[in-house]
Structure formats: C-alpha cells, structure tokens
Amino acid sequence: GHIHVRAKDGSMIPLSTLLKVKPSSGPEQIDRYKGFVATRVLGSGVPGISSSTALKIVEEVAEATLPEGYQLDWTAQAFQEKRTATSALPAFLMALFMAFLILAALYEKWSLPIGVILTVPFALLGALVAIFVRGMPNDIYFQIGLVTLIGLAGKNAAEAAKVRFRPLVMTSMAFVLGVVPLVIASGAGAGARQSMGTGVFGGMIFDTFIATLFIPLFFKLLTGDRQNPRP
Numbered sequence: 001g002h003i004h005v006r007a008k009d010g011s012m013i014p015l016s017t018l019l020k021v022k023p024s025s026g027p028e029q030i031d032r033y034k035g036f037v038a039t040r041v042l043g044s045g046v047p048g049i050s051s052s053t054a055l056k057i058v059e060e061v062a063e064a065t066l067p068e069g070y071q072l073d074w075t076a077q078a079f080q081e082k083r084t085a086t087s088a089l090p091a092f093l094m095a096l097f098m099a100f101l102i103l104a105a106l107y108e109k110w111s112l113p114i115g116v117i118l119t120v121p122f123a124l125l126g127a128l129v130a131i132f133v134r135g136m137p138n139d140i141y142f143q144i145g146l147v148t149l150i151g152l153a154g155k156n157a158a159e160a161a162k163v164r165f166r167p168l169v170m171t172s173m174a175f176v177l178g179v180v181p182l183v184i185a186s187g188a189g190a191g192a193r194q195s196m197g198t199g200v201f202g203g204m205i206f207d208t209f210i211a212t213l214f215i216p217l218f219f220k221l222l223t224g225d226r227q228n229p230r231p
Contacts, residue, residue: 033073040075049191051081052139081140088143095150096120103154115218116154122211123153123203130202131195141192145199152200153207172208176201 004012015021031038045054055078062072074082096117103113127146131138152175182197 033075038073045191051078051192052141053137053191055082056137084140088140088146091143091147092150095147099150099154112219115215115221118218119207119211119215120150120153122214123149123207126206126210127199127203129206130198133202134194134198136195136198139195141195142199145196145203148196148200149203149207152204153211168212169208172204176204176208179204 003015005015005018007013031040043054043058045051055074059072066072099120100113100117103116104110107113124146127142127149131142136142179197179201182193183201185193185197
C-alpha cells in the first residue's frame with residue numbers, strides 16, 4: 001500500500017488495488033538460445049572416448065530422457081564439429097581433384113593420373129576395415145585421416161610406377177610402423193589420435209600390399225601399352 005500509481009482521472013491509487021505482491025524465488029538470469037529459454041550444459045568425454053562419440057551418446061540420452069517440448073542443440077566447439085562432419089564429402093572430392101591436378105602436372109598427361117587415383121579406394125577400404133575391426137566411430141578425426149590417405153596413396157602409386165617393388169614396401173612399412181604410436185595412444189586426447197592413426201594404419205596396409213599390385217594393370221589399360229608392365 002506504500003506504492004501508488006496514477007489513474008486515468010489523475011488521482012493516485014495504491015498499487016495493491018491492482019495486483020497482489022508476494023515474495024518468490026527464481027533464477028538470477030534467464031538464458032535464451034535462438035529465442036527459446038535454454039540451459040547451458042558443459043562437459044567433455046572421458047579419456048579414450050572421442051568427442052564425436054561423446055556427442056552421439058549425449059544425443060541418444062537426450063532423446064530417451066527429455067520430456068515433450070524440450071530439445072537438444074549444440075553450440076561452440078560441438079556445433080562446429082557437427083557442422084564439419086557434414087562437409088566431409090566435399091573435402092574428399094576436393095582432395096581427389098587436387099591430387100589429380102598435381103599428378104597431371106607431374107606426368108604431363110591427363111590419362112596417367114587416373115590410374116593413380118584408382119588406387120585410392122583400396123586405401124579408403126583398408127581404413128574402413130581397420131576402424132570396423134576396432135569398433136571405432138567414423139568421426140571427424142578419422143575423416144581427416146582419410147584425406148591424408150588420398151595423398152599417401154597417390155604417392156605410393158607414383159613411386160610404384162618408377163622404382164622397384166621392394167623399396168616401395170620398405171618405405172611404406174616404415175611409415176606404417178611410425179603410425180603405431182597413434183594406434184595405441186593413451187591419455188588425454190587418445191580417442192582422437194587412435195581414430196586418426198587406425199584409419200591411416202589400415203589404409204596404408206591395404207594400399208601397400210593390394211593397391212600396388214593393380215597399378216601396372218591400370219597403367220596398361222590407360223596407355224594401351226603392349227609390354228608387360230612391372231611394379
């Protein structure tokens with residue numbers, strides 16, 4: 001009754017005649033996201049679990065537990081990772097195109113690089129087999145490893161057309177052994193290193209022992225060479 005407001009006729013009336021005031025408690029501030037009332041939750045995956053796996057688990061838990069009318073959305077680093085995951089295919093295609101242009105400039109022909117690019121699926125298959133055997137997810141770190149494999153597979157194919165098979169196997173195996181620490185990584189960030197290392201490890205194994213055997217065949221089909229090409 002100590003607070004008064006002015007009525008239309010100019011008189012002052014107590015505010016208590018218009019509304020009832022009572023003590024209550026509430027949040028100090030209300031956060032909004034995209035126009036909706038939101039609650040921010042911060043967290044990170046446990047050691048040995050990649051961030052993409054953690055995001056997937058959170059989505060599954062949210063779908064099973066959130067009541068009707070509530071939804072989950074991502075911000076900051078998680079949002080960037082989810083958005084990047086959808087752009088993996090354009091990145092692969094761009095990597096293949098750039099590898100083709102570089103090889104075309106190296107060989108000074110447009111047909112020979114095609115034979116080199118045809119070995120890339122073997123490396124990608126090896127990477128997929130490797131993460132399947134280890135039960136690992138197809139996350140952003142594994143996809144970065146796939147882009148790396150495109151360049152590595154092209155390098156092996158280029159060398160196989162010029163040098164003997166034994167030196168190629170020796171250098172490739174040296175690289176594979178160098179990736180082993182990533183495959184068995186532990187500690188903080190181990191999930192990311194294991195995901196990338198496992199894909200590159202499996203891809204290089206397939207590329208070295210399977211794809212290299214097909215390079216002479218691809219070379220002969222593309223050039224029409226009647227001689228028996230050797231690796």
